[in-house]
Structure formats: structure tokens, C-alpha cells
Amino acid sequence: MKTGPSAAAVLAGGIGLAAFGIISTLAEAIASFSKALTWSKAVGALSGKTILGIAVWLAAWLLLGLAWKDREVKIGPVVVVSAILLVVGVLTTFPPFFDLFAAD
Amino acid sequence: MQFTSREFWTAIHGMAFGFGFILFFTATLALLLTLRSGALTAQGVRTNVILLKISGLVIAVLSWLAVIVGTWFVYPWYRAVPPQGTTDLSGFPRSRLLANTAVSGWHNFGMEWKEHLGWVVPIIATVAAYLIFRYGEKLTEENRIRWTLFVIVCVAFVLAGIVGVLGAIITKEAPVV
Numbered sequence: 001m002k003t004g005p006s007a008a009a010v011l012a013g014g015i016g017l018a019a020f021g022i023i024s025t026l027a028e029a030i031a032s033f034s035k036a037l038t039w040s041k042a043v044g045a046l047s048g049k050t051i052l053g054i055a056v057w058l059a060a061w062l063l064l065g066l067a068w069k070d071r072e073v074k075i076g077p078v079v080v081v082s083a084i085l086l087v088v089g090v091l092t093t094f095p096p097f098f099d100l101f102a103a104d
Numbered sequence: 105m106q107f108t109s110r111e112f113w114t115a116i117h118g119m120a121f122g123f124g125f126i127l128f129f130t131a132t133l134a135l136l137l138t139l140r141s142g143a144l145t146a147q148g149v150r151t152n153v154i155l156l157k158i159s160g161l162v163i164a165v166l167s168w169l170a171v172i173v174g175t176w177f178v179y180p181w182y183r184a185v186p187p188q189g190t191t192d193l194s195g196f197p198r199s200r201l202l203a204n205t206a207v208s209g210w211h212n213f214g215m216e217w218k219e220h221l222g223w224v225v226p227i228i229a230t231v232a233a234y235l236i237f238r239y240g241e242k243l244t245e246e247n248r249i250r251w252t253l254f255v256i257v258c259v260a261f262v263l264a265g266i267v268g269v270l271g272a273i274i275t276k277e278a279p280v281v
Contacts, residue, residue: 020223049220095212
């Protein structure tokens with residue numbers, strides 16, 4: 001069984017998480033970006049952040065999945081990179097971190 | 105004793121989906137740890153993998169349901185802004201927390217983290233479910249994938265646990281009613 005599709009799923013997950021976190025921090029830092037992400041008045045900017053984050057994740061999965069469909073990809077380095085992206089995602093959704101960039 | 109519709113949906117979000125996730129997580133973990141061809145008969149492996157697929161799928165579905173209901177049903181009630189001049193903030197949890205500096209951290213830190221971190225869990229759980237379905241019985245031979253899966257599922261659990269504990273504390277301090 002080729003490892004490409006599995007590696008694509010794992011790496012895309014990491015990319016999606018990091019993207020979601022970075023979008024969240026950017027929304028905190030740039031008021032106009034936060035306003036632009038307010039796709040639902042009731043939910044606020046979280047609506048845009050989550051939908052955009054999921055879109056990035058699914059797009060990454062689709063593209064990597066197509067690129068690595070029939071390839072043998074070393075899973076170890078992919079897991080390490082995905083773990084780093086996960087840390088980025090968790091850190092950038094951590095309030096004491098994103099508050100450092102908060103717009104006044 | 106009666107539930108308001110807001111309390112009902114909050115309970116569904118936290119108790120049904122959140123605790124359901126944790127229950128099925130333990131099943132997934134146990135099934136993963138016992139999935140070794142040397143430790144099971146061929147029939148045992150087949151049964152284990154069927155159960156693993158069910159539990160893996162359930163944790164992915166429950167984590168999506170938890171964040172969707174939490175974000176789109178419960179969160180708008182939590183963050184609702186009270187009309188000017190409102191003195192009774194019991195129906196406005198966010199404002200109630202922010203009005204008291206002794207507990208405002210539960211919004212500024214607790215809810216701010218929970219509302220974001222919660223969305224990390226279903227993505228991780230979906231990746232785990234995908235790997236379970238893709239490899240199926242081959243997981244017995246693929247040690248590296250099985251251990252990757254083990255770590256992924258544990259990370260999802262730890263993050264879900266943080267989200268759950270924050271949710272429980274926030275609900276205790278300022279329930280959505």
C-alpha cells in the first residue's frame with residue numbers, strides 16, 4: 001500500500017491547524033481582517049476563522065492527495081513536520097500568545 | 105426540574121458530544137493498543153478492526169458535532185450583548201464574566217482559548233479516522249502507522265480534555281440559560 005495518501009492526510013491536517021491558528025492571530029492583530037471574517041453576526045469573527053481554516057485544510061488535503069496519490073512518501077518526516085505545524089496551530093490559538101499582537 | 109432550550113443545547117454540546125467523544129476515545133485507544141497480529145486470532149483482528157473503525161468514526165463525528173453545535177448554537181447565546189441599561193446579566197454569560205474582574209479571566213483566557221482550540225480536535229480526529237479506514241487490518245503489520253495513529257488520537261484527547269474542562273468551569277461560573 002502506497003504511503004502517499006496517508007502522508008497527505010497527516011500533513012494536510014497540520015497545514016489546516018497552522019492556517020487556522022495564523023488566521024486567528026491575524027484576526028486579533030488586524031481589526032479590519034477580523035471584521036472581514038465576521039460572516040455571521042451572531043457568531044462573530046469565529047465564523048470566518050473556522051470556515052477559512054477548514055477550507056485551507058481541505059484544499060491542502062485535496063492537492064497533496066492528488067500529488068502523492070501513487071507515491072511512496074516517508075511517513076516519519078511528514079509526522080515531524082505535521083507535529084511542528086500542530087504546535088504552531090495550538091500556540092497561535094493560545095490567548096496569551098495572540099494577545100501579544102492584539103490591535104488596540 | 106426543567107431545561108431551557110439553551111441549557112438543553114449546551115448539555116448536548118458538552119455532555120452528549122463532549123463526553124461521548126471521551127468515552128469512544130478510550131475504546132479507540134484500547135482497540136489500537138490490542139491490535140497486534142501476534143496477540144489476536146485472525147477473527148480477533150477482523151472484529152477489532154471493525155470496532156476500531158466504528159469508534160474512530162464516532163470520535164470524528166462527535167467532535168464535529170460538538171464544535172458545530174457549540175459554535176453555531178450555544179456560542180451566540182454566550183456572547184450576546186445585553187441591551188443598554190441591563191443590570192441582570194444572568195442571560196448574558198460573556199458580559200457577566202467580563203463585569204467581574206475576579207472571573208473575567210474565564211472569558212479572556214478560558215473561552216477565548218476554548219472557542220479556538222475546540223476546532224483543532226475534529227481535524228485531528230478526522231485524520232485519525234481516515235488512517236483507520238485506509239489501513240484497516242493492515243494496521244497489524246504497520247507499526248509506524250499504528251503508533252502515529254496512537255499519538256494522533258492521544259493529542260486529540262488531550263486537547264478535547266482541555267476544551268472540556270474549560271467549558272465546564274465557564275458553565276459553572278456563567279451558565280448559558
